[in-house]
Amino acid sequence: MIKKILLFGSLAVLSVGCKTSQPVAEAAPEKPKKKSDLKNYDEVITSDAKSDEGLFTTHFVDDKLYFEIPVSLFEKDMLLVSRIAGVPSGFGGGYVNAGSKVNEQVVRWVKRNGNVDMKVISFENQSEEESPIYKSVQANNFFPILFSAKIEAMNADSTSVVIDASGLFENEVDAINGISSRLRKRYKVKKLDKSRSYIESAHSYPKNIEVKHVMTYEAEEPPERDQAGTISMLLNQSMILLPENKMQPRLADYRVGWFTIDKYDYNSEELKADDYEIIRRWKLVPKDIEAYKRGELVEPVDPIVYYLDPATPEKWRPYFKQGIEDWNVAFEEAGFKNAIIAKDPPSKEEDPEFSPEDVRYSVVRYVASTTRNAVGPSVTDPRTGEIIESDIIWYHNHLRSYRNRFMIEAGAQNPKARTLNTPEEEIGEMMRMVIAHEVGHALGLPHNMKASSAYPTDSLRSAEFTKKYGLTPSIMDYARVNYVAQPGDEDVRYIRMMGPYDLYAINWGYRYLPEANSAQDEKETLDEWILAKAGDPIYEFGNGYSGADPQSQRESLGDDQVKASAYGIANLKKVVPNLVAWTSKEGEGYEDLDEVYRELSYMWRGYISHVVTNVGGVYETRKTSDQSGAIYEPVPAKIQEEAVEFLNKEAFTTPQWMLDQDLLSRIESTKAVDRIQSLQTRALENLLEKDRLVRMIAAEETEGIKAYSVIEMMNDLRKGIFSELYNSAKTNSYKRNLQRSYVDLAASYVKELDERENDEILKSDIMALMRGELIKLKSDISRRKNRTNHDLTRYHWDDLIARIDDAILNEA
Structure with a gap:
């Protein structure tokens, strides 16, 4: 393959980015460091050091964090993922929660004389090294230095160097900061208070480093008045070694919904820099390629494995595992069996190394939080689109959302919905489908808000139809409860489920094409699959972002929005007179009634x-x-x-x-x-x-x-x-x-x-x-x-x- 040069571009996620003009956290000396100037290893890493071996060895000595970086890892691509691990109450209006990602960027550790620099790398722009344009593109896309530190010592055989990495986590570095410019303005943040900012922990695993650090900011208007004029937050920085054996990318097509990565090719024959996208997906390769070619279902070399969080309540675990493994039906469409596996958390005896922080483990995390949400983020190699790891997050209070919605939208038709103590079978099925939806995101699929418009509205009143096809052709649509069904419509399905679009999309993105030696080689086959389904609304994609297409809306059901809304409002009219009885508890007030009635008005809206x-x-x-x-x-x-x-x-x-x-x-x-x-x-x-x-x-x-x-x-x-x-x-x-x-x-x-x-x-x-x-x-x-x-x-x-x-x- 022709070697590509990696060029600088913005990889910022959300509103935080790395600026080329940003000062480094610690100034580097200009003169080369002589070996005689280095301290002895034992002088720096003393007997009091608390060390953890892994990708790097991390050492805590007093209040300093040292990285012992193997020389073999210099110039290697690593993904630095910045997340919020803890926030004050009310931060971001309640829309910024623990687990929220604030940035994702590729870095390389580079030795420069007596210093080590952390450079930010991008793979957005590329050119063939032999091309005349190579030098120009290289010169106009210079890699910025995010952090620099002098080499303090080397180990005994000079195979690794020791640097003080504390400054990266104790100073205010924009590219890993948890407070966006919008929130800084909103809370009138003045500056970082270094006296109340510190590194809480550092752990090293075989493929990643995890550092948690507390950042405290002076603020004139913090989100809560009792915060003493400060905002303190816990940040988690993950540094992940990217694979040496790169996955072959797959070119995106806007007719099939995928999360994508932008690319620009300056060697294109087009009279411009050729912009294109690649999709984000896990690397699945069949164990037996010949059997796969014959059309047999084959297990992948490395299946996708999700572990349940040890904090997951026992009674919900079967539903979570079902939601994960529901996707095997879609992967079978792509020729794989047992492609995705759900496991209970291992005991210490079964796997003493298990940790949700270890990038080798993808985990469905159960978070004790009042947040009413669930999310399905993933970590992606920007060079190829390969998903490396993902943690699905289920916030406990999301149960509250679904019990309320079930009562409001199905209470008129379904007696099981007429209580806030939703029966376990129904709430469990809802949780199962929420987890399946979030796993879909973690597999690379965005929302498909157009899916619901493929089904005739009145078909959602049919037991036979809904049990076979669900509420929409895709679980990636927002269609949580069947509000179209009317009283007297017996035995209809009320909860969404996976549909034919999901199988189609997974086959399009994950089917292994052994004869294709490049992403371009796959394009003709991928186009043929799309054209074979063209004109069938079941296989159409629309993200719903334009706001102009009535067939592509969140929470909408069926192909006739006027009729569906008429059915929905007819049900609400029957629910309202019963809410007092359905929400009241002896000896308690009417807080639940107030909450459900308020949410009912939102659904009417x-x-x-x-x-x-x-x-x-x-x-x-x-x-x-x-x-x-x-x-x-x-x-x-x-x-x-x-x-x-x-x-x-x-x-x-x-x-x-x-x-x-x-x-x-x-x-x-x-x-x-x-x-x-x-x-x-x-x-x-x-x-x-x-x-x-x-x-x-x-x-x-x-x-x-x-x-x-x-x-x-x-x-x-x-x-x-x-x-x-x-x-x-x-x-x-x-x-x-x-x-x-x-x-x-x-x-x-x-x-x-x-x-x-x-x-x-x-x-x-x-x-x-x-x-x-x-x-x-x-x-x-x-x-x-x-x-x-x-x-x-x-x-x-x-x-x-x-x-x-x-x-x-x-x-x-």
Whole structure:
């Protein structure tokens, strides 16, 4: 193979990165270090040292941490992964938790005269060493030095050097820092307090080093007031030796969902630096390649093994193990058997070296935390995309999320959901599928939010269909509970499960191609597999990030979002009157009732949002240039019109069913009006967002499309929101709030434009549209305002006229 040069580029994860101008943690001396200047090994690593042998030998001497680095490991590629291991309460608004990764970068230890430098390496850019462009790319992508330390001593046979590594972990080094620039600003962080920052532990394993260190920052506004003006956090730095025997990369294709790594090839024949992506995956090679070629199921040389955390409660372990090994069905599609294995944690006698921190062990960690989440991170070799290790994290309080959701979305249909003590079989099945979902991430699969739209909505009411196919074709979709099923739909499945897309994606990413000698050699075969499934919605991928495709939304079910949301709201209406009975416990208050009712309102908001996305929506079908047909198609006008009709009925009419006084009188005194106003205003803001209006206006100008015009939408919306005006009826407080929100929102486009958007909106039709709507509404109110005998309603109409005049006559 042609040797590649490794070139600098950003590998930062999240918001933390390594800057080329960043000062090193300790200045290096300019003069070469003579061997006679070195201390004796015993002078540095004294008899009091606490040592741990492994990849490096780590030594604690008093309060200093020394690395004894074998000379053989100089210039070797290592992955430095920075994670948060402990955070103060409320840090990041509760969205930054223990286990969160803050950076991931490749480093090399390099000997320079009497010093050792840690350099940051990137594999994003590359060029063939023999190419004329090689020197230019090398010169323009210089590797930065993250840390430098002088050599203190050498071991007896000069096969390793000793450096003081304390400065890397006790000083503030941006590239391994746990506080992002955004949070530094939010908490008004001033500086690191070195007197309260220290190294807590260091452990060495055969393939990795793990260092935990406490960093304490002075902050004017820490997340909790009782933190004495400081933020202390525990960071974990993992340094992992990358494989010498590199896995052959596999080129990514945006038509199949995978986590990817960006690459740039400066030797491309294209008239530019050729950008491409490779997928992230475990290295699976069949033990018997000839049998594999014959189509037999073959075990991999190195299967993927997950151990359960010793802290995992015994009763949940079978469900966790099932969730892990569920993926074997998908790997069998790729020709492997027993490709993924779940194991109980070994005892000291069975494996005295077992540690969740050891990179040789992938672990499903059970974390005692109030966080309601689970995550499936992994550690990847950026040179090839090979996943080296992963730790699935299950936070204990995630059980709370699922018991609540099961009650809210299935309580109307399923008697087993009508308690907060969800039966073990049901909650266990939910946990199993959550673990399977997170393992999917750790195998390389991102969310596929488009999967759910492949199934007809009414099919989710069928026992036969749901038991065979689940709720969506992919467990990587967000479709947790079957809210489409209605009372009387017997024996349907309520919990998601693995589907046909998952098998397809795993086969595409993991099937071993023994005849291919390079990633490019595989491309024709991979393309053929995609084209064989083209046009079948079961095998389509969409990540849901655009916000414009109604078929690619989180938590949505079925191909008809209006119908699915109607089913979901019908169930909520049956649940609300029963919540007091279902959540009450003798001798206790109504905290659970308050929590479940609040979450029910969030789900109502989600159902409404699913429908809103149809308005001005665009279907996306991922294709390449060799495939016929359009990638983007506007949602048909009839569907958009039906969506607005639904919104007028369910979102912009006062939801009296949510105002159950028997329930509300137990949890609050006056918040109901504000809650409904917030929910309705949010739906209205979503419907009238700038990008949606721009798409609708553009669709009207597209030849061959019968569009649902933005004027039609505004007319339909106005008639719904202001139905009392047109029916000469009095308004209630809920509706008056919504009508004020409508006027204020339209007025904001006219007079309160954000500076960053001024130019774009001023040059679009949105300003003219909203000014015209306000003038039309003012005319209608002026002619009709006195047709009611309700004084407060008349005052309200006058107030709206004043607001409209203020917007139109006093534009900024």
